[in-house]
Amino acid sequence: MAVAALSAGVGIWATHFVAMLAYDGNLPLHFDVGPTILSALVAILFFWVALLLVGARPTVRSSILAGAIATGGIGAMHFIGMSAITAPQLIRYDWLPIAISFGIVWALFALAFVGFGALGRTSGIVVPAMLSVLGVIALHFTAMSATTLVLDPTLLPATARDPIWMVSAIMAATLGLILVVLAGAFLDRMLTDLKGLTEATLEGLAIVSDGGIVEVNRRLAAMLCVDGADVIGTTPSRWFVAADGLPIDDARDRPVEACVSVAMLEDQWFEVATHSIEYRGRSCQVLAVRDLTERKRFERRIQHLASHDALTQLPNRGHFTQALEARVGDLSQPFALIALDLDRFKAVNDIFGHAAGDEVLCRVTKLLRGAVRGEDLVARLGGDEFVILASNIDPTDGAQQLAQRILQSFASEMDVSRDPMAVGVSIGIAVFPRDGSDAATLRQNADIALYRAKESGRGQFRFFDTQMDMLVRERRELEHDLRQAIAGNEFHLVFQPLVSTARGAVMGYEALLRWHHPVRGEVPPDVFIPIAEDTGAIVPIGEWVLKQACRTAAGWPGGIGVAVNVSPVQFRIPNLPAVVAAALEESGLAPERLELEVTESAFLRSRDTTLATLHAIKAMGVRVAMDDFGTGYSSLSNLQAFPFDKIKIDRSFVSSVEDDDAARSIVRAIVGLGKSLNLPVVAEGVETEAQRLMVMEEGCPQAQGYLFGMPSTNPERKAATLRSVG
Numbered sequence: 001m002a003v004a005a006l007s008a009g010v011g012i013w014a015t016h017f018v019a020m021l022a023y024d025g026n027l028p029l030h031f032d033v034g035p036t037i038l039s040a041l042v043a044i045l046f047f048w049v050a051l052l053l054v055g056a057r058p059t060v061r062s063s064i065l066a067g068a069i070a071t072g073g074i075g076a077m078h079f080i081g082m083s084a085i086t087a088p089q090l091i092r093y094d095w096l097p098i099a100i101s102f103g104i105v106w107a108l109f110a111l112a113f114v115g116f117g118a119l120g121r122t123s124g125i126v127v128p129a130m131l132s133v134l135g136v137i138a139l140h141f142t143a144m145s146a147t148t149l150v151l152d153p154t155l156l157p158a159t160a161r162d163p164i165w166m167v168s169a170i171m172a173a174t175l176g177l178i179l180v181v182l183a184g185a186f187l188d189r190m191l192t193d194l195k196g197l198t199e200a201t202l203e204g205l206a207i208v209s210d211g212g213i214v215e216v217n218r219r220l221a222a223m224l225c226v227d228g229a230d231v232i233g234t235t236p237s238r239w240f241v242a243a244d245g246l247p248i249d250d251a252r253d254r255p256v257e258a259c260v261s262v263a264m265l266e267d268q269w270f271e272v273a274t275h276s277i278e279y280r281g282r283s284c285q286v287l288a289v290r291d292l293t294e295r296k297r298f299e300r301r302i303q304h305l306a307s308h309d310a311l312t313q314l315p316n317r318g319h320f321t322q323a324l325e326a327r328v329g330d331l332s333q334p335f336a337l338i339a340l341d342l343d344r345f346k347a348v349n350d351i352f353g354h355a356a357g358d359e360v361l362c363r364v365t366k367l368l369r370g371a372v373r374g375e376d377l378v379a380r381l382g383g384d385e386f387v388i389l390a391s392n393i394d395p396t397d398g399a400q401q402l403a404q405r406i407l408q409s410f411a412s413e414m415d416v417s418r419d420p421m422a423v424g425v426s427i428g429i430a431v432f433p434r435d436g437s438d439a440a441t442l443r444q445n446a447d448i449a450l451y452r453a454k455e456s457g458r459g460q461f462r463f464f465d466t467q468m469d470m471l472v473r474e475r476r477e478l479e480h481d482l483r484q485a486i487a488g489n490e491f492h493l494v495f496q497p498l499v500s501t502a503r504g505a506v507m508g509y510e511a512l513l514r515w516h517h518p519v520r521g522e523v524p525p526d527v528f529i530p531i532a533e534d535t536g537a538i539v540p541i542g543e544w545v546l547k548q549a550c551r552t553a554a555g556w557p558g559g560i561g562v563a564v565n566v567s568p569v570q571f572r573i574p575n576l577p578a579v580v581a582a583a584l585e586e587s588g589l590a591p592e593r594l595e596l597e598v599t600e601s602a603f604l605r606s607r608d609t610t611l612a613t614l615h616a617i618k619a620m621g622v623r624v625a626m627d628d629f630g631t632g633y634s635s636l637s638n639l640q641a642f643p644f645d646k647i648k649i650d651r652s653f654v655s656s657v658e659d660d661d662a663a664r665s666i667v668r669a670i671v672g673l674g675k676s677l678n679l680p681v682v683a684e685g686v687e688t689e690a691q692r693l694m695v696m697e698e699g700c701p702q703a704q705g706y707l708f709g710m711p712s713t714n715p716e717r718k719a720a721t722l723r724s725v726g
Contacts, residue, residue, distance in 0.1 A: 001051050007181045008051075009044030012074055012136050014174050016081050019140060039080040046073020058117035067110030071102055074139050082147070094146035101142035108135035204270075204289035207279055211235055215279075220289055223270070224260065236287060240272055257292065269296045309380045311358055312365040320379035323389055324439045328432065335391045335432050336399035339446040340368075340406070342384035343424035343458040344416075352421055360421055367413055371405045384423075387446070395431040396463075403427045403461035410459075426453040427461035435464045448472045475531060481517065482528060482537050486544055491515055493548055494711035498563065498682065498704045501696040508561040508595070510704065511549035512711050513541070529567075538567045543579050550587035550594060552714055561593040565627065568602035571609070577616040584620070591621030597648065599627050607641075614642055625682075629670060639677060647674050649700070651685025657694050664694065671699040 016039075046069055054066040082091060112128035112135070119127055204220025206213045213231055221228040224239055231239070240258040255273040271290040276283060307319035315323070327335055342364065349357035361384070368378050368386060377389040390399055406425060414422035428450025436442035449464040451472070456462065485491055495509035515523045532538040546564055553562035570576055584591055596617060602610050614624055625646035626639065639647075649670050656663035667683070674681035683695040686705035695703055709715070 001048065003180060003183070004051050005044050005048030008047040008070075008132075009042075009073070009077070010040060010174075010176070010180075012043050012047075013040040013077055013081070015136055016078060016140055019144070020081070020085075035080055035083050039077045042080055043073050043077035046070060046076065054113050054116075058113045060114060063113035063117075064110045066113050067106050067108075070109045071106040071135070071139070074105065074136060075102060075143075078140060078143055091147060093143075097146045098143050101139050105135040105139040108132070108138070204287075204291075206231065206236070206287040206289070207277075208236060208274075208285040208287060209279070209282060214284070223268075223289060223291055236272075240270065240289075242272070267297075268293050312361055312380050314365055314386075315377060315379040317379070317381045320377065320381065320387060320389070321439070323377055323379075324442070327389065327391060328437070328439050328442070331433065333391070334395045334434075335389065336393060336395045336402075337430045337432065337442050337446045338388040338390060338399060338403065339428040339430075339443075339450040340386040340388070341426050341450055341454065342386075343426055343454070345384040345423045348421050348423060356421055360423055363413070364423070364425075367409045368406065371409050372402065376402075387443075395434070399429050399431065399463075400461070403429060407459065407461065424459045426450060426458050428453050428464065429461060430464045478523070478528060478531055479535050479537075482515075482532055482535070485515060485517075486540060488518070490517060491541070491544065492713065493545065493552065494713055495552070495562070495715050496704055496711040497709050497715060498702055499708045501683070501692060501700055501703045504708070506560065506708075507702055508563060509553075509715060510563040510597070511545060511552075511565075513545055533567055533569050536569065538569050539573055542567055542570045543583075546579065547583045547586060550583045550589045553593060554587045554589045555714075558590075558593075561595055561623075562589075563595040563597055563625065565597045566602070568599065571602045571613055572606075574609075574613075576613050577620070580617055580622060581620060584622075592623065595623040595625055595645070597625045597627040600629075611642055618643070628684075639673075639679075644679060646682060646702075647679050648682040648684055651705075654683045654685045654691060654695060654705075655687070657698075658688075658690055664698070667695065667700070668698050675699065 050066040050069040050073070053069065054062050058066070085091070108131045112131040115131065116124050116128045118124070201217070201219065204223045205215075205217045206220055207215040213234055213236065216228050216231045218228060221231060224231065239260060241260075243257040243259065255271050258270050258272050260268045260270065269292040271292050273288045273290075274285050275288070277286050278284070279286075307316060308314060309316045324337070327333075342360075345357065345360065348360055361380075364384075364386070365378075365380070368388070372378055372388060372390070373393075375391055376393075377391075379387050379389070381387060388402070390402055393399065393402070406427065410423075410425050414424065416422045416424075428446050428448065430436060430442050430446035430449060432442055435445045445464040449462045453460045453462040492514055494512050494514055496512055497506045498508045498510060499506050513525060513529075515525075515528055517523050529538070532541055549562050549564045553560070556562075566576075573579075580594075580596070583589075584594065598614070618624055623645040624642070625648055626644045627648045628650045629647050647670065649667055653663045653666050653670075657667055671681045673679075680702060681700050683691075683700040683703040684705065686692050686695060686703045686707050688707060691705075692703060692707060
């Protein structure tokens with residue numbers, strides 16, 4: 001504005017006095033220095049006021065008012081300049097044309113200001129400039145034509161002053177005007193470029209002088225959700241609070257993270273870097289502010305995903321491990337570690353699908369969160385395995401109460417009779433430091449207690465004790481020894497006879513597996529068979545049993561067959577038919593002399609796959625029997641889906657037929673079912689003559705048990721030897 005006012009005032013002043021120097025009259029004109037300089041200053045001052053009034057965006061009203069001020073400035077400059085003439089003559093004016101010219105010039109300047117704001121970039125400069133030049137010339141020459149110089153001899157002639165000073169002054173003013181305009185244009189362009197640069201940056205910028213903000217760009221105002229004028233004049237600490245607690249003004253030459261003190265922006269985070277600069281000739285600081293809000297939110301999201309389960313939003317294994325190790329480090333405060341495992345979850349997942357399983361896990365998460373206290377940590381380690389870190393609680397009574405609350409919640413919210421997707425929970429509890437002084441031992445003992453709770457019937461909780469540890473250690477030793485048993489020739493087979501209840505003739509033998517441990521001696525099958533099934537060792541063991549039984553039976557008389565039990569785990573291996581075929585081929589045993597005994601639990605995991613495997617085995621000519629019928633599911637659909645060759649009644653019913661009418665009724669029902677399906681029924685566990693008579697009376701054509709002989713290594717070979725000797 002100052003440069004524009006200076007160029008306008010000096011330009012008009014130079015125009016006036018160049019025209020005055022061109023005046024050709026009878027007497028020479030001389031000019032007084034003081035009024036001449038004053039006329040230039042008056043023109044500059046009036047135009048400065050006019051330009052400040054009209055501003056960068058002129059309106060019609062401001063343009064009219066600014067045009068009047070500019071016209072007054074030109075007129076004041078003209079007449080003050082005329083008063084600077086020193087000559088023996090009087091100056092007379094005709095005021096009417098002068099007044100008319102003033103009105104014309106006012107209109108021209110008002111139009112020039114309006115055009116500057118309304119016209120385009122080029123025309124908005126050219127047209128107002130032409131109107132301004134026309135107005136200056138119109139006023140000057142109209143006023144000069146209305147001026148009369150009258151000779152007055154009474155006036156003393158002015159001191160002769162060489163007019164060269166005026167020429168020099170006008171030349172200097174004109175050259176100076178050109179330089180000033182060029183400098184102003186350069187400065188304006190530089191400032192415009194710098195302001196455009198600051199507005200184009202993605203960072204917020206603020207200039208601080210003497211502790212107060214003197215300049216701010218639009219980006220920073222937008223970050224703070226305020227107008228830029230609201231920021232100017234305030235201190236940086238009014239808006240930013242450094243994360244390290246130090247005043248934001250002291251963050252010199254180092255970026256610091258800061259939050260905003262504005263209440264509605266409480267989740268906004270910024271990085272503020274302060275640098276010293278020279279601004280308007282003074283040492284100032286510039287604050288470069290970068291918005292970190294999205295990055296902070298993204299980092300929190302990544303951190304949450306890394307430490308929490310995506311499905312349940314519970315802490316995951318890594319998060320829980322860190323929390324447990326931190327709690328173990330504080331030896332002064334005991335706590336309880338509670339391990340939980342869902343009962344029937346696998347069945348729900350297999351029957352209803354993974355989406356239903358995910359829904360169940362979310363329901364369980366809600367139950368657990370509702371049962372624990374605010375300071376307890378609930379985590380999901382994976383699958384259906386959960387843990388609770390119960391701090392600030394009595395490690396025994398408090399943990400017991402928490403476990404009971406969890407079981408009660410499951411009992412009320414997970415009712416199997418009403419909800420087919422309901423699951424139960426088993427709980428194991430270990431107490432720090434009684435049950436372990438480090439995280440690994442504590443977790444291991446909590447798992448041992450959980451295992452014992454599941455063994456005890458599920459839906460229960462158990463505290464860890466040393467007896468559990470001994471049992472688990474013994475089980476692990478058996479697991480290790482079991483893997484070496486085949487290579488060490490520690491297994492052998494014994495055969496129990498299957499006889500006709502009426503005639504007592506031997507119909508075949510059932511192969512029974514025995515394990516003679518080199519240290520423990522004889523290990524009962526009901527001890528090592530479940531371990532072998534849990535660890536998967538039953539697969540190679542089952543192959544060995546099948547081949548050994550076929551090899552032994554191949555040496556028996558042609559009418560005697562052998563029965564081999566097949567574990568449900570073996571049906572998970574797709575090559576079971578190939579294993580059976582290989583055993584028959586290697587031994588040379590006829591397929592019809594081999595019978596495989598299958599329990600209904602083999603149908604639970606994958607019924608279609610199991611049926612396909614049984615049909616493939618049946619197609620070889622091998623017989624298939626349903627073992628332990630009457631226990632478990634005893635589904636008639638399984639009997640209908642597959643053509644079994646035999647049904648075996650579980651020994652628990654046979655052993656009770658003498659004094660239990662219900663057991664006898666069950667035996668009678670199963671025999672009747674077998675007759676209706678044209679399937680022979682075998683009674684297992686016959687140990688007394690009375691039992692033999694009763695099962696025979698109920699219609700069982702075949703039986704086996706200690707009454708007919710104890711299991712032996714190769715009974716038919718022994719019988720053949722005795723017959724040959726006799």
